[in-house]
Amino acid sequence: MAPPTAGPPQWTGNARYDVVRRIGEGGMGVVYEAFDRERGQAVALKSLLNFTPSALYRFKQEFRTLADVHHLNLVRLYELVWLRATRSSSRWIWSAAPTF
16 A cells, blocks of 8 residues: 555654655655744755665755756755764755745
């Protein structure tokens, strides 16, 4: 059975990000609505779903490709971040302006 695309978060955040809810999931990652304590604002976070070298490469490439694109129909990307909590819960994410 496939996991739900929206609903309660599987990841609840860290010291910087307070995850509010899970917005959806695609082939590469999971998108969360969160509050960024450093920015003092709501953000959308995309987290890499399955960590492999090739998946990480595609995840970073997606961020780099979209980072300098500005269009009304695209989210504004903020930063690419490596969050290391423990060996089993580390993750790559990128943050973006929310559209929710």
